[in-house]
Amino acid sequence: MKQLDVLIREAGRFDLATPASTTLTDNEAEVGRVMQICNACRYCEGFCAVFPAMTHRIEFEKADIHYLANLCHNCGACLHACQYAPPHEFAVNVPQAMAKVRGQTYSDYAWPPALGALYRRSGLTVALALAGGLALFLMLLLGTRAELLGQPLGGDFYAFFPHNTLALLFGAVFGFAVLALGVGVSRFWRSITPGEATGPAVAEATHDVLRLKYLDGGHGEGCNNADDAFTLWRRRFHHFTFYGFLACFAATAVATLYHYLLGMPAPYALTSLPVLLGSIGGVGLLIGPAGLLWLNLRRHPAQGDAAQKPMDRGFIALLLLTSATGLAVLAGRNSGAMGVLLAAHLGVVMALFATLPYGKFAHGIYRSAALLKWAIEKRQPNRLSLGSD
Amino acid sequence: MFDVVVIGGGNAALCAALMARETGASVLLLEAAPRAWRGGNSQHTRNLRCMHDAPQDVLVEAYPEEEYWQDLLRVTGGLTDEALARLVIQASSHCRDWMRRHGVHFQPSLSGALHTARTNAFFMGGGKALVNAYYRSAERLGVQIRYDAAVDALELEDGRFVAVRLGEERIPARACVLAAGGFESNREWLREAWGQNDNGEWPADNFLIRGTRFNQGTLLKFMIDAGADTVGEPSQSHCVAIDARAPLYDGGICTRVDCVSLGIVLNRHAERFYDEGEDFWPKRYAIWGRLVARQPGQIGYSIIDAKAIGRFMPPVFPGVKADTLPELARRLGLDEAAFVRTVADYNAACRVGRFNHTVLDDCHTTGLTPAKTHWARPLDTPPFYGYALRPGITFTYLGLKVDAHAAVHFGGRPSPNLFVAGEMMAGNVLGQGYLAGIGMSIGTAFGRIAGTHAAQAARQGTHHEAA
Structure with missing residues (x-):
């Protein structure tokens, strides 16, 4: 007492x-x-x-x-x-x-602070990143090939872009994205004075993130979109997107291991782990963002901030283009269009990576931090002793 | 021609419409409000008082029929009909599966309302979520719904319902359910019901309405004029002391001020007028509306000091704050000398034992009139806070007399095809006083009964037409 x-x-x-x-x-x-x-x-x-x-x-x-x-x-x-x-x-x-x-x-x-403004100019940010990404890889392609379409090369994309070039480019941009988001979320984390993260709190927060617990409405029937009826599709399309993205990422990671550890460079067979993961992920990353875009377009106008719709849709579009171009590369890897398809895919992925710390992707990071804070806070006694009828 | 026309758009009306539709009747529901304001007072509710003999999903322990009945008997002072009351109580024990089927979700008691964990099942998201669920279900089942459809009158023929009239429009139907609420939003009627007091004031002019602005009592008045049997007194209502700054209508739950028992309450003359610590606040909040209504100017001032902060539900409007008592008196517009004297007398009379707000503790006053019998601690720790209070009417109890079939009566005879549910007949069960969540229990029980019997009456009416 x-x-x-x-x-x-x-x-x-x-x-x-x-x-x-x-x-x-x-x-x-x-x-x-x-x-x-x-x-x-x-x-x-x-x-x-x-x-x-x-x-x-x-x-x-x-x-x-x-x-x-x-x-x-x-x-x-x-x-x-x-x-x-x-x-x-x-x-x-x-x-x-x-x-x-x-x-x-x-x-x-946001870090560096000056780039925080990019969130407010999301349409421009995505447009420039995409244009830059595409231009970069098309120029690289022209640098090695002197023409955009040419003879099939049996899916050997390192014939177009040397492996080390790709690893360096994407490693640098992705590393910067991780750093920028990491610094940003750390600053957020410190400002909300989270308290000590115990094992159970971390486990609960992880569960809530991976299951998207709070898109179930509290009763399991889902959240609202167009009206007062509940739908689980927002949660499902998020799952398609998130796990699709993870599978694609895993495909890249596995391929990297194959390349450096096992000395097995691409291309890989259709039944190989990288291609299977990439295909499954790619399909998920088609269905998920397409569904989210559909829901976003039908969202009740009072729900959410209309000014952020360009950011939402820009990110969704990049995800959709990532999977669409990725699957196109797989489909066309034995054709003469392989080079240009690959350049397009890599350009889109570059734009996606470059804008990760300054676009809608941030919501998942900050949301996860807030969920961890809640998992910690709910385990602490409520210091208020309020009573009412 | 519709089998059943339901007049109203809140919980009771929706229950009636859904039940009638489930038996196969064609149903038209006429809601006076536009869509954005649909649901009457039900949109402000939060729970259903439920009888149960054993723990039941969100309800802990047991709340047997007899205890429920005794609670009702106590708050109404006997102004109830035992048979109808027991009907409501029993219905409350088994209606929730039906409610769930129509999309209503329940949750355990809210934080700050844990004392109701045994007796009340809370609607997840509150009454508006319930109303939304019922409307969705009604639309899905094919109930015709019209908004902005305020009914002016009925066409009656010797106690039999014939048609509804909305302005120029005439809508005939085989049976009708009235569930259009009380008359609490009708300022003129409230004024007349409360009359003029000894000081020449019209107390109801200073009342606030906690719920919808659409309960004008048009249909209730029409039925009374048409000779329907009535029940209850026009001045009886669920009346709570709420923040004087609340909006005139639809202030709902959040305008409550829950710190009365932690301090003292003064009237306009800076005098105390009732034992603030008589009982737990949840058992007393429903009498303070009438207490304030009987004070000059129909205004009260709940005064607390810093010791109370963090011990009551945060109010929606910040309190008037001051570092000294004279300053607080000035800011509240009360006579400074009288205010300071009243607080000093109270402080001197406090016998502080072991303060504990969760039990009826031993902190009380001696030699003070009126006494404060529990939780009496001197107001001595700045800053001090004051909240002006006004009577807030939730709903009125004057209604139409019914039987167990929810039939409207004329001269003691039940109508064959006109039924009534919700606030328009709650006075049969609730003649005065209030029990948290019982309004929804009455509305749900009698809404369902009225809908079922209206559908049945419509079928019999069809047989008559065929014959």
């Missing part, structure tokens, strides 16, 4: 009458306003982790707002269930308020 009293005294230091911080942006202040209403209502506690996390607080400072915004999966359940949603004068729209702050946090925590 003594400890409780201490905690209550601490809670008493909170100033209920004035805003938590004068440095909140408009979007952050809106999340704070909305959370104050939600915290007095709490009907949505069963949908996801945002509302239980909210009940651990009675006021919402900048770091709390960043954390909750990234914990929100934009499932839409709380918007359709909300008695205070527009046209109510309280105009509560949690998914939209959270999405706006989320977009802002990607910029705010």
Whole structure:
């Protein structure tokens, strides 16, 4: 009890009458306003982790707002269930308020900081990256071949692009993406004062990420998309995308091992592990992004931040192009078009990698960090002892 | 011609429409509100009070029929109909599977409402999620739904329903269910029901309406004028003290102020008027609306100090805050001297033992009128906070008399094809007082009964037509 009293005294230091911080942006202040209403209502506690996390607080400072915004999966359940949603004068729209702050946090925590602006100019970013990627590999192709179409070379793509060139180029760009995202998410992680990550907390967060637990609506029927009906397709298409991407990545990793450890350079047979993984992943990466694009186009206009749709769709388009060109390379690897197909594929993948730290991909990283924070926080006692009817 | 026309668009109306449709009747549902505001007061609800003899999914332990009945008897002071009440109680024990089939999801008690873990099944996402689920199910089953369809009158023939009238439009049907809510949104009627007090005030002018603006009581008034038997007093309602800054309509749950028992409550003259620590807040919140309604200006002020912060559900609006008591009095617009004297008298009368907000503790006042019998601690730790309170009407209890078939009665005789459910008849069971979640229990039980009997009446009507 003594400890409780201490905690209550601490809670008493909170100033209920004035805003938590004068440095909140408009979007952050809106999340704070909305959370104050939600915290007095709490009907949505069963949908996801945002509302239980909210009940651990009675006021919402900048770091709390960043954390909750990234914990929100934009499932839409709380918007359709909300008695205070527009046209109510309280105009509560949690998914939209959270999405706006989320977009802002990607910029705010980005590294190097100057490149954070790319999140806000996502259409331009993707266009330039794609143009650059394609131009780079088409020029490399012309440098080795002097013509775009030519005689089949039996699928030997190192005949077009030397292996070491590819490894160096992609290794550098991917390494930079990992570094940039790593620095960004570390800064985010420190700002939300996460506490100590225990084994069970890490295990739960991993589970919640890999299963996309909070796209199940809390009742297993899924989240909202076009209207108040529930659908599991958003979750499924995310799974197609994520595991498709992983399979493609695994295909590349296995091929790299084959190349360096086993001395077995590409091309590989259709039944080989790299080709099987790549094919399965490629198909997943076709179905997933196509489905997500379809859902994105049909999304309820009030759900989420319309200003971020170009970022969403740009990333989806890059993923779709990655799988489409990858499968085209597989289909055409014995034809004269192999070189140009490969250049296109590599150009797209380069654009995807280059934009990983400055586009929609970031949501998965920041979301995972927020989920880990929640897994830690829920294991700590709620220091508030609130009662009501 | 439709078999059944349901007038209303909240929980009871939807239950009636779904039940009637499930038996094969063609059903038209007329909701007065536009789509965005559909669902009446049900969109603000959060749970269903459920009888159960053993733990049941989201409900712990047991809540037997007899205990439920005794709880109801106590809060209504006997203003209830035992047979109808037991019907509701029993129905509450087995309606949830049907609700689930129509898409309603349940969850355990919300944080901050753990005392209801035994008695109340919470709707995941609250009442609007329930209403959405029922509308989806109704659409899927082929119930015709019209929004912005406020019914003005019925065509009746010797106690038999003939048709609905909306402006110029006439919609005949074989049977009808009335589930259009109470009259709480009708300011004029509330004013008349509460009348003028000894100070010459019209108390209802200062009431706020916690729910929908569409419960104008048009149909209720029509039925009373048409000679339907009524039940309940027009001034009786579920009435809670809510934040005075709440919107005039649809403030819903979040405008509650839950710190009454942790401090003192003053009226406009900075005087206390009731024992704030009489019982646990969940057992007392429903009487404070009427208590404040009887004070001058129909306003109260809940005053707490820093010791209370973190011990009650965070209110939607921040409290008025001050570092000293005189400053708080000024900010609340109360007489400074009277305010300071009242607090000083209270502080001096406090006998602090072992404060514990989770039990009826031994902190009380001596020699103070009215006494504060529990949780009495001096207001001595700045900052101090004040919340202005107004009566907030949830729903009115004046309704139409029914039997176990939910039939509307005229001169003691049941109508063959006109039924009523929800707030329009809740007064049969709930003559006064309130039990958390019982409004939805009554609406669900009688909505389903009304829908079933309306469909049956429509079939019999068809036989008559064929013959």
